[in-house]
Structure formats: structure tokens, C-alpha cells
Amino acid sequence: MAPLLQLRSITKSFGAVRALRGVSFDLQPGEVHALLGENGAGKSTLIKVITGAHAPDGGTLAVAGEAVPHLTPAKAHALGIACIYQQPALFPDLSVAENIALRLEKTTPTHLVRWPERHVRAAELLHRIGAEIEPDAEVRTLSMPEQQLVEIACALGSGARIVIMDEPTASLTQKEQHLLFAVVRELRASGVGVIYISHRLEEIFALADRVTVLRDGESVGTNRVAALNETALIRLMVGREVAAIYPPSESAPGEVVLSLRGVGCAASGVHDIDLEVRTGEVVGLAGLVGAGRTELARVIFGLTPADAGEIKLSGRLIALREPRDAIAHGVGYVPEDRRRHGVIFEMPIAANTTMAIHPQLFPGAWLRLGAERELTESFLRDLAVKTSGPEAPGGSLSGGNQQKVALARWLATKPKLLILDEPTQGVDVGAKGEIHKIIRRLAKEGLAVLLISSDLPEILGMSDRIAVMRGGTIVAALPGHAAAHDVMAAALGQTGKVAA
Amino acid sequence: MGKYSRELSVAAVLGVLLIALAIFAPHFFTPQPLLSRLASQMPALVAAIGMTCVLLSRQIDISIGSQFSLCAVIAGLLAAAKLPLVVVIAGALGAGAAMGALNGALVAWLGLPSIVVTLATMVTWQETLRLWQQGRLLNLPAGLQWLGFRQTTGQFVLMAFAFALVALAAWALRRVAAGRFIYAVGSDVEAARLAGIEPRRVTFGVFVLMGLLVGVAAVMNVVQSPQVQPTSGDGFELKVIAAVVVGGVAVTGGRGRLWGVVPGLLLLASVNPALTHFHVQAYWEKAIQGAVILLAVLADGLNRRRQS
Numbered sequence: 001m002a003p004l005l006q007l008r009s010i011t012k013s014f015g016a017v018r019a020l021r022g023v024s025f026d027l028q029p030g031e032v033h034a035l036l037g038e039n040g041a042g043k044s045t046l047i048k049v050i051t052g053a054h055a056p057d058g059g060t061l062a063v064a065g066e067a068v069p070h071l072t073p074a075k076a077h078a079l080g081i082a083c084i085y086q087q088p089a090l091f092p093d094l095s096v097a098e099n100i101a102l103r104l105e106k107t108t109p110t111h112l113v114r115w116p117e118r119h120v121r122a123a124e125l126l127h128r129i130g131a132e133i134e135p136d137a138e139v140r141t142l143s144m145p146e147q148q149l150v151e152i153a154c155a156l157g158s159g160a161r162i163v164i165m166d167e168p169t170a171s172l173t174q175k176e177q178h179l180l181f182a183v184v185r186e187l188r189a190s191g192v193g194v195i196y197i198s199h200r201l202e203e204i205f206a207l208a209d210r211v212t213v214l215r216d217g218e219s220v221g222t223n224r225v226a227a228l229n230e231t232a233l234i235r236l237m238v239g240r241e242v243a244a245i246y247p248p249s250e251s252a253p254g255e256v257v258l259s260l261r262g263v264g265c266a267a268s269g270v271h272d273i274d275l276e277v278r279t280g281e282v283v284g285l286a287g288l289v290g291a292g293r294t295e296l297a298r299v300i301f302g303l304t305p306a307d308a309g310e311i312k313l314s315g316r317l318i319a320l321r322e323p324r325d326a327i328a329h330g331v332g333y334v335p336e337d338r339r340r341h342g343v344i345f346e347m348p349i350a351a352n353t354t355m356a357i358h359p360q361l362f363p364g365a366w367l368r369l370g371a372e373r374e375l376t377e378s379f380l381r382d383l384a385v386k387t388s389g390p391e392a393p394g395g396s397l398s399g400g401n402q403q404k405v406a407l408a409r410w411l412a413t414k415p416k417l418l419i420l421d422e423p424t425q426g427v428d429v430g431a432k433g434e435i436h437k438i439i440r441r442l443a444k445e446g447l448a449v450l451l452i453s454s455d456l457p458e459i460l461g462m463s464d465r466i467a468v469m470r471g472g473t474i475v476a477a478l479p480g481h482a483a484a485h486d487v488m489a490a491a492l493g494q495t496g497k498v499a500a
Numbered sequence: 501m502g503k504y505s506r507e508l509s510v511a512a513v514l515g516v517l518l519i520a521l522a523i524f525a526p527h528f529f530t531p532q533p534l535l536s537r538l539a540s541q542m543p544a545l546v547a548a549i550g551m552t553c554v555l556l557s558r559q560i561d562i563s564i565g566s567q568f569s570l571c572a573v574i575a576g577l578l579a580a581a582k583l584p585l586v587v588v589i590a591g592a593l594g595a596g597a598a599m600g601a602l603n604g605a606l607v608a609w610l611g612l613p614s615i616v617v618t619l620a621t622m623v624t625w626q627e628t629l630r631l632w633q634q635g636r637l638l639n640l641p642a643g644l645q646w647l648g649f650r651q652t653t654g655q656f657v658l659m660a661f662a663f664a665l666v667a668l669a670a671w672a673l674r675r676v677a678a679g680r681f682i683y684a685v686g687s688d689v690e691a692a693r694l695a696g697i698e699p700r701r702v703t704f705g706v707f708v709l710m711g712l713l714v715g716v717a718a719v720m721n722v723v724q725s726p727q728v729q730p731t732s733g734d735g736f737e738l739k740v741i742a743a744v745v746v747g748g749v750a751v752t753g754g755r756g757r758l759w760g761v762v763p764g765l766l767l768l769a770s771v772n773p774a775l776t777h778f779h780v781q782a783y784w785e786k787a788i789q790g791a792v793i794l795l796a797v798l799a800d801g802l803n804r805r806r807q808s
Contacts, residue, residue, distance in 0.1 A: 303694075322696075322698065323693060323694060323695075323696045324696045327696040333694065341688060341690045341691040341694050342691070344687045344688050344754075345687070345688075347683060347684065347687060347754075351680060351683075351684075355684060355697075356695045358677035366675055366676060367680065369675070
């Protein structure tokens with residue numbers, strides 16, 4: 001029997017980044033096939049190739065034995081490929097039955113709506129997956145897991161043979177998980193192939209028949225789950241040791257700059273954080289996407305104020321209610337989404353560079369444009385920013401150079417603590433190395449750095465100490481020379497079970 | 501040209517129109533009517549400073565016509581009560597700032613869209629005024645007109661004051677940190693917040709400034725005539741917004757310069773007298789003004805598309 005889905009040597013690049021380097025993957029009918037890998041290993045890209053959202057650069061794709069040369073989202077849908085995302089894409093103001101109908105009915109502008117039919121079908125599909133949801137309920141009144149169940153009902157109703165689930169349990173309670181597992185098992189029993197992506201190893205062992213591990217855009221092997229244990233699986237994910245491309249740490253940690261004791265913020269899901277960062281020290285904050293790292297950074301910067309615990313900066317207990325408070329105490333934050341919020345595209349580089357200095361002063365403070373230009377030019381030289389000059393708009397810079405200007409903005413405030421959230425994401429290799437050197441130099445000059453990164457080698461290569469987050473709190477504090485394996489194990493919640 | 505091309509092209513169109521008038525209708529340049537015409541545009545110019553800041557911060561205020569009428573009536577009542585000039589001015593400015601603060605508070609702290617908030621306050625002030633004054637004309641004491649100067653001197657004083665205010669505001673937008681904040685908030689609210697700017701304060705401040713300048717504009721209008729009409733601000737908001745948009749300020753926030761507003765306003769204001777002097781029926785005025793606005797917006801749209 002031909003596999004439901006067969007990918008051979010799929011390649012895909014984005015600019016200079018090779019996201020997939022020849023991945024082969026197959027899915028049998030009546031199988032749950034888990035897909036595992038670190039952040040950035042290529043899982044999302046592979047899923048987008050399967051759903052037709054990305055056209056691969058090379059390789060072949062076959063559905064039920066028939067080659068599909070040019071897969072589009074519409075064709076994928078017609079072939080019975082459905083994807084259930086973590087964040088369901090439903091219309092919040094419409095009822096469950098309407099949402100299901102919108103996915104399933106082929107509509108022309110003159111199509112007549114048959115309400116009873118819609119209602120019956122929705123009820124039937126929801127019943128099939130054991131979901132106790134009223135077809136008339138507005139989607140906005142449903143919980144996130146209920147919305148996921150509606151998505152699954154849509155997939156079933158459209159006659160999907162291949163169902164992709166992208167971290168479906170990320171926001172579910174224990175009870176809801178069991179319901180979902182039952183649904184997945186039922187799908188399997190009816191001959192549907194399920195591609196299951198999860199970071200929770202226990203789920204993979206509970207649910208999956210086979211597992212494929214991706215690493216750096218390559219498949220490191222497909223195995224029967226029964227033939228593996230957790231240690232072996234983590235080892236597959238982490239793989240080789242970190243290459244010695246990172247500049248060595250030369251700083252000696254000094255006094256404590258940032259000290260968090262039992263800090264929490266209910267609104268952003270961060271709780272019981274104990275953390276210290278010293279002068280001259282780079283502390284890496286590791287964890288999987290959704291572990292709460294950016295949320296913690298936002299608490300420290302006053303964007304989502306803490307509602308529990310105490311925060312000390314340079315030994316003084318302080319309240320951080322607004323970014324202004326954090327800036328006044330010497331905290332700088334280079335945000336994750338640089339493309340959107342790190343630099344202002346319309347404004348000149350000079351204005352971007354001095355943006356964070358003004359709020360400390362009286363807003364009526366006069367700007368000394370000459371001094372501003374000099375300051376900007378010195379940063380442009382110092383950080384080797386490639387640009388036509390301080391008057392060029394921020395949007396004219398390349399990614400790496402934008403990041404340098406975002407850095408310059410905070411260096412201009414002469415901070416004591418700098419939080420860098422994914423500083424090298426989407427930056428080319430050359431600029432990445434330069435940014436690493438800059439971080440090292442700043443640490444040597446006495447800056448305390450909190451480095452958030454999903455790039456495990458970067459965390460390992462740059463950090464003097466590593467704090468690993470999971471589920472909104474720090475689950476492990478490791479030395480900078482920790483093994484990749486231990487960091488990954490902690491991030492996956494396997495600390496107790498895996499020997500170092 | 502380069503970065504100033506947008507403002508210069510408006511100025512160029514105005515220049516062409518003025519040259520055409522000089523050749524074909526030299527009467528247009530008779531000093532006294534020209535001066536009166538210019539002076540009558542000064543309140544709108546002052547309000548346009550505030551509107552520029554409002555649009556730059558990606559907001560809009562359509563209630564300024566009603567604010568203008570109300571401020572003018574308050575100034576008129578205070579003057580009719582024989583109170584000193586300082587009190588008259590303070591009353592109008594205070595009323596404007598208070599109305600601006602209400603708009604600002606609703607937009608900044610409740611997060612309501614400014615178009616809806618100012619639509620509501622526009623209607624509210626307009627109807628309040630109608631109920632209160634029943635359309636009465638207010639006669640002003642003799643000393644108030646032209647602030648006691650001779651007419652020509654008074655007109656020059658008003659113009660000098662308005663242009664000085666524009667120059668000051670243009671300088672401030674570029675050279676005072678608060679001006680930077682307005683651009684930053686209008687370009688990218690989240691980025692501004694991440695840089696430690698408090699967008700809500702900036703938004704609030706911009707609306708208060710708008711109201712304050714409407715108060716100034718109302719006083720500048722009151723002193724030009726012996727009477728105050730309770731409907732003096734009808735259509736004022738459209739005129740001011742149009743001048744700012746033609747002057748090159750983007751309604752999407754963060755782009756544009758204040759001084760482009762001067763040729764923008766003068767261009768729109770020249771349409772009517774130009775038609776008279778070219779012996780075209782005055783009915784065409786609004787249509788031509790509309791076309792000018794459309795052309796300005798179209799130029800911006802094409803320009804942005806070319807850039808991206």
C-alpha cells in the first residue's frame with residue numbers, strides 16, 4: 001500500500017538561510033507520526049511545504065502514491081490535507097455551525113444557506129469527536145481547546161486524510177488533553193494519518209507510532225517510538241557539540257545588577273522567578289517557544305508589571321510600572337520583533353539612536369542636533385553599521401544593521417542591564433558574528449546582559465550562566481559550559497530523568 | 501529638492517497660480533482686499549498647526565469647528581461683559597484646552613477611536629451652542645476690533661503673530677524632544693512605547709494643544725469683525741484638515757512637515773478669489789478644492805507605492 005504522504009529530499013531556502021536541506025518523510029494511513037526538533041530545526045517550514053503554503057526549492061511530494069508537482073493551499077485542501085494550528089483561525093463572531101459551514105460549503109454568491117442542514121452537520125461532526133459544544137455557540141465564547149476541537153471537526157468534515165497538529169496541547173489542561181488524545185486515536189483508527197508536532201516527550205511516547213527528528217533543516221532519522229527512550233530522543237534532537245565559533249568569555253562577574261525573588265505576573269503567565277544577573281556577565285535565558293522568556297523580559301522592562309515578588313536593581317528594591325521606570329534604573333531592552341518595533345522605519349537613524357534618551361529628560365528638552373549627529377556617527381563607526389549616514393531612514397538598513405542601531409539606542413542610555421531578545425534572529429551569518437563580538441565586548445566593559453535566544457548553540461556559546469525556562473518559570477540554572485543535552489532536557493521538562 | 505519635494509511642489513503650484521493671476525488678473529494684488537483675505541486665513545493657519553500634530557500622531561479631530569464656534573462665543577460674551585482683554589483671551593483658550601482635554605482623555609486613556617470621539621463631541625458642542633445661544637448674533641464692544649489698532653495694522657499684527665507661531669511650532673517639532681515623540685508615536689506606537697515614550701501622554705497632549713490653538717484661532721477670528729456669529733466654525737474642521745493634507749502630512753501618521761501647510765492653506769484659499777478674477781462661476785470653488793485635495797492624496801499614494 002502506498003504511503004498517504006511521501007516527501008523526498010525536500011529543500012527550501014529563505015535568502016541565505018537553508019531551512020530544509022533535503023528532508024524525506026512519509027506518513028502511512030492509520031499512523032500517528034511525530035515530528036520533533038529544536039526551535040528553528042525546520043518543522044514549521046516542512047509543515048508549510050505539506051500544506052502548500054511554501055513551494056519547495058527541490059524534492060518531490062506525493063499524496064497516496066501520486067506525485068503532486070505544484071501544491072497550493074487549495075490543492076492541499078482538495079487532497080485532504082488539513083492543519084490544526086495552535087491558534088485556531090476561526091471567526092470569533094460567528095457560531096460554531098457557521099464556522100464549520102464556511103470551511104466546508106462551496107459557496108457562490110447566490111448560494112442559499114440551509115440552516116437546519118448546517119446545524120445538523122455541525123452537531124454530527126462535534127459528536128463524532130466527542131466534543132460537548134453547542135453548534136449555536138459563538139466561537140468567541142469557547143475556550144482555546146474547544147476552538148481546537150472545532151478545527152478538528154472542520155478537518156473531519158472536509159474528509160481530511162492527512163491531519164497535521166501543531167502543538168495542539170500547548171494550552172490544554174490535563175483533562176482536555178485526554179479528550180484530544182482520544183480524538184487522535186479515533187482518527188488513527190479510521191485510517192487517517194496524523195502528523196503530530198509536540199515538545200512534550202511524554203505525549204510522543206503515549207501517542208505516536210513513529211517519530212522523525214529534524215535538526216538544522218535535516219532529518220536525523222525516523223524511528224519507531226517503541227524502539228526509543230527519552231534519553232535517546234533528546235540526544236537525537238541536540239546532536240553535535242557546539243562548534244567553537246563563539247568569542248570566548250573574558251569577563252569576571254562583579255556585583256549583582258538585577259535580582260528577582262519570586263517574581264510573577266499573572267497576566268503574562270510568568271511565576272516564581274528567581275534570577276540574578278551580575279556586571280560583566282552574560283546570562284542566557286533558554287527555553288522553547290512559549291516557555292515565557294519574552295514575557296519575563298517584558299516584566300523586567302515594565303511593559304507588563306509584576307504582581308508578585310520583588311525586583312531589585314543594583315541592590316535597590318524598585319517598582320517597574322512603565323518602561324520609563326526601567327530605563328531610569330538603567331535597563332535597556334532590544335525587543336524580539338525588530339522588524340516591527342526595534343527601529344522606526346520612517347525616522348532617520350539619528351532619531352532612532354537617541355529615541356530612548358529623551359524620556360529621561362523633560363519632554364520639552366531641546367535637541368542638540370549637532371551632538372545627536374556626533375553621537376550617532378560614533379555608534380555607526382563603533383558598531384560598524386553599513387549605511388549612508390545618520391540621516392538615512394531606519395527602514396533602509398539590512399536586518400543585521402537594524403539590530404545594531406537598536407543596540408545603539410540602548411547603549412546611548414548607558415545601561416547597567418541590557419536584555420537582548422533573539423538578537424540574531426533573521427540576521428546573516430557575518431552580522432551574527434559581529435553582534436556576538438559586540439555582546440562580549442560590552443560584557444567585558446561591565447554591562448550585565450540577559451540574552452534570550454532560541455538558538456541553542458548561541459545560548460551555549462555566549463552565556464556565562466544559563467537559566468532554562470519552561471511553563472513560565474525557571475526550571476534549571478546551569479553553568480555556561482553546560483552540555484546542550486542538559487539544556488534541552490530541562491527545556492523539555494525531563495530534568496529528573498536524564499543523567500547529565 | 502529631494503526630501504522636500506512634496507512641500508515644494510505644493511508651493512510651486514501656488515506660485516504658478518499667483519503668476520497666472522498677476523498676468524491675467526492683476527486686480528487680485530490690490531493691497532487692501534489681498535491683505536484682508538490673507539488675514540482672514542490666519543485663524544485656520546493657527547489651527548492647522550494643531551491639526552498637523554494630531555495627524556502626525558495618527559489621530560484626527562473633526563470637532564474643531566464646533567470648538568471654534570464655542571470659543572468664539574465665549575470670547576464674545578466675556579468681551580460684551582466689558583471684561584479686560586486678558587480675560588477674554590484666557591476664557592477662549594481655557595475653553596479650547598478643556599474641550600481638547602476631553603477628546604484627548606477619551607482617545608488616550610479609554611482607547612476609543614478619535615474619529616468617533618470627535619464626531620460625538622463635534623455634535624455635542626454644536627447642539628449645546630444652538631440651545632444656549634439660539635442663533636443670536638453677539639455685538640462686540642468697539643475697542644475689541646483689531647485689538648484697538650487701525651485695521652491695516654491689526655491685520656499685519658495678526659499675520660505676524662500667526663507666521664511666528666508656525667515658525668515656532670515648526671522649530672519645536674524638529675528641535676524639541678516632544679516633537680520627536682509625536683512623530684515616533686504616529687509611526688509606530690509599540691516601538692515608541694518600547695523606547696520609553698508614553699504614547700497615551702503624547703496623544704493626550706496633542707489633543708490639548710489642538711484645543712488650545714483653536715481657542716487662539718477663535719480669538720483671532722473674533723477681533724476681525726464687530727460681531728460674533730454662533731456658526732462661525734461651520735466647515736472650519738474640513739478647511740483645516742484639507743490644508744494640512746494638501747500640505748503633505750500623511751493621515752496615516754508620522755510623515756510630513758509643518759511648513760508645507762502654509763502653501764497648502766493658501767492654495768486652497770486662493771481658489772475662490774482666483775475664480776472670481778478669472779470670471780468663472782463661484783459654484784466651481786468646492787469642486788476645484790476637492791480636486792486639489794484628491795490630487796494631493798493621489799500624489800502621496802503613488803509616491804509611497806513607488807518607494808515600497
